[in-house]
Amino acid sequence: xxxxxxxxxxxxxxxxxxxxxxxxxxxxxxxxxxxxxxxxxxxxxxxxxxxxxxxxxxxxxxxxxxxxxxxxxxxxxxxxxxxxxxxxxxxxxxxxxxxxxxxxxxxxxxxxxxxxxxxxxxxxxxxxxxxxxxxxxxxxxxxxxxxxxxxxxxxxxxxxxxxxxxxxxxxxxxxxxxxxxxxxxxxxxxxxxxxxxxxxxxxxxxxxxxxxxxxxxxxxxxxxxxxxxxxxxxxxxxxxxxxxxxxxxxxxxxxxxxxxxxxxxxxxxxxxxxxxxxxxxxxxxxxxxxxxxxxxxxxxxxxxxxxxxxxxxxxxxxxxxxxxxxxxxxxxxxxxxxxxxxxxxxxxxxxxxxxxxxxxxxxxxxxxxxxxxxxxxxxxxxxxxxxxxxxxxxxxxxxxxxxxxxxxxxxxxxxxxxxxxxxxxxxxxxxxxxxxxxxxxx
Numbered sequence: 001x002x003x004x005x006x007x008x009x010x011x012x013x014x015x016x017x018x019x020x021x022x023x024x025x026x027x028x029x030x031x032x033x034x035x036x037x038x039x040x041x042x043x044x045x046x047x048x049x050x051x052x053x054x055x056x057x058x059x060x061x062x063x064x065x066x067x068x069x070x071x072x073x074x075x076x077x078x079x080x081x082x083x084x085x086x087x088x089x090x091x092x093x094x095x096x097x098x099x100x101x102x103x104x105x106x107x108x109x110x111x112x113x114x115x116x117x118x119x120x121x122x123x124x125x126x127x128x129x130x131x132x133x134x135x136x137x138x139x140x141x142x143x144x145x146x147x148x149x150x151x152x153x154x155x156x157x158x159x160x161x162x163x164x165x166x167x168x169x170x171x172x173x174x175x176x177x178x179x180x181x182x183x184x185x186x187x188x189x190x191x192x193x194x195x196x197x198x199x200x201x202x203x204x205x206x207x208x209x210x211x212x213x214x215x216x217x218x219x220x221x222x223x224x225x226x227x228x229x230x231x232x233x234x235x236x237x238x239x240x241x242x243x244x245x246x247x248x249x250x251x252x253x254x255x256x257x258x259x260x261x262x263x264x265x266x267x268x269x270x271x272x273x274x275x276x277x278x279x280x281x282x283x284x285x286x287x288x289x290x291x292x293x294x295x296x297x298x299x300x301x302x303x304x305x306x307x308x309x310x311x312x313x314x315x316x317x318x319x320x321x322x323x324x325x326x327x328x329x330x331x332x333x334x335x336x337x338x339x340x341x342x343x344x345x346x347x348x349x350x351x352x353x354x355x356x357x358x359x360x361x362x363x364x365x366x367x368x369x370x371x372x373x374x375x376x377x378x379x380x381x382x383x384x385x386x387x388x389x390x391x392x393x394x395x396x397x398x399x400x401x402x403x404x405x406x407x408x409x410x411x412x413x414x415x416x417x418x419x420x421x422x423x424x425x426x427x428x429x430x431x432x433x434x435x436x437x438x439x440x441x442x
Contacts, residue, residue, distance in 0.1 A: 042340065044076035049337040052081040052090065053105035053327070062357035069353050070344045076337055087111065091332075095120045100332035103341060105155065107327055108397050108405070109143055115330065116146040122334040124150050124342065131346035135364045137389055144328055151330050153346045156354075157361040158325035159380045160212045160290040160394060161313040164297065166278050168307060169197050169285035177309075181220070181316035185251045185258075192285045193257045200252060201284035202259050202266035203274035204419050207412025211396040211404070212323065213288055214415060218245040221317035224390045231395045233440045237432035246418065246425045248316050253422035260284040263419050272296035279308055288313075290325070291361065291380055305375055312383050322387035325394040326363055355381075403439035410435045 055063055060080065067078045083090035087107055094100045100120065106112060115121050124132070124144075132141050132153055144152030163184075165177065173195040178184040189199035203209040219227045222241040229235045230242070256262035260283055261269070269277070275293050277283045280300030287293060294304050302308035313321050329345055331338040344350040351367040354360050358373060361380055369381035384391060396404035396411055403410035414432040418425070 042074065044074040044337055044340060047074075047076045047335075047337040049076055049078045049103065049335070049341055050081060050101040051078060051103045051105065051341070052083050052087075052101040054083050054085060054087055054107055055105075056082055059359065062354065062360060065357060066345070066350055066354045070341060070350070073344075074340060076340070078341065088114075091115075095332070102331065102333045102335055102338040103329055104332055105327050105329045106152070109152070109328055109393065110398065110401065112144060112152045112328055112330060113146045115332075116149070116151050120332060121151045122331040122338070124153070124331065125339040127343045128153065128339055128346055131343050135346060135348060135351075135366045137365065137391075139389065139391070140363060143393055144330075152328040153342060154326050154363040155329045155345045155351075156327040157363045157384070158290050158292060159361055159384070160323045160325055161216050161321050161383070162291060162293070162310045162380070163286055163288050163313055164275070164278070164293045164308060164310050165286045166282065166284075166302070166307060167309055168282070169278075173197060173285070177311035178314050181217070181248060181314050184314050189252070189258050189286075193255075198260040198284045199258050199286055200260065201269065201274040201277040201287050202252075202419070203269055203271035203287070203289070204263070204266035204416060205269055206271040207407060207416050208396065208405075209271055209274075209289055210415035210419065211411050212290065212394070214245060214249060214411075215323050215392075215395045216313045216321040217248045217316045218242070218395075219321040219323060219390075219392055220313075220315050220319045221245050221248065223317070223319055224392060227392050227395065231392075231398045233399075233436050237436055238429045242429055242432075243425055245316075246428065249418070250422040250425065253419050263422075267416060267419060276300050291376070292359075294359075294376065310376065310379070319390050320383075320387060322383055322391045323394055324361075324363065324384070324391060325397060399436075400439040400442060402442060403436050410439060 053063065060082065064080065067080065070076065071078055081101060088111065091100065091104055129150060140154050141150060143154060144150055169192065170176065173192045175188045175191045178188045192199040218230065221244050226235065226241050252258050253263065259266045260277055271289065274287050275296035278285065278287045279297045279302035297308040298304060315321065329342055331342060348364060348366045351362040351364040352371050355362050355367050355371040356373060361377060369378045369385070372378045372381055398404070399411065406412065411432065414428055414435065418428045
């Protein structure tokens, strides 16, 4: 299982001689880090590098600022190709045709394993590995590894351990953000319901949102080690730890007054409609989802940081949960330019440039939260730091797609069935285990 780069455990981490050197010598001719957190300084005049990623619009423009800084530093020319939403459909024909991009940025770690086993990826150079060892926790290195070989580096994170609330709803009910799960369901949600405002707008028609809710509760109640085991299907979905997490979920699912429209309404509401219900229609008090809620909240007319605010997903057990999604950069050509750019993306220097743009969170633990342009992103970055080595990657994105990423199947369908009938925990667990076995055997 992979988790997002544990945040800057100590922001001003002292650099040892070994960590600041060349990382074991590296390949001859390969640009090496010249100082702690720095990117390659070697001239790449005349070198052209193609990068393929799914980003368009503002996300692409923000990434281009990083590429521009790299080009200015090295003299290389970097071209960008958009894969569209279906990265696999774009890369497949190019790989088969022997013309892949130098670097691809993959939206799911599972694709790293898929392409590595097709011999479509190149192992990372010593220079890239030095940056990873210096700036990421071992968990993130494992995330980009296949069969003991490191192929990928996490370069962009999505923070999935947030609950968004409408300040006016909290003010009217006289409640404040909770710090524990028991406070959330026993006081905050109940007080909102008693005041006539359904506490939650759930996006049950988008099954992935329910997986995010489960993952946060499970990480908190079962702990990081069990999270890794379940994500790898090393323990069954019938395990008692799963039951404990589902019992916590049932504290919401089992109370119709806690959900706008009850369970039927929740199952008919997709993402981002649930966000609109909180901020545009002002029908509910909270929505449980990631940092990217900000875009839909803004489109609904809410000012981020004023009417639209967040609090960290409250601990339901011994672990304060921080679950991240994110994008992994890999090399599809073993070229000097590809490795130099990956080294730059893994460095503090590259991460810091990116962090100064809107809508970005760095998995690099040595990128200071001070670089972020808003209080919201600084707050989110700090929660990653505070979580240290317990940060984890989105579980459903680590599972085979048939179980963790397909509408109407596997985990998405199982949790929707659970929302529909929260009293049948044992039955849902058995069905999830059956589906998981089939997916892992494929």
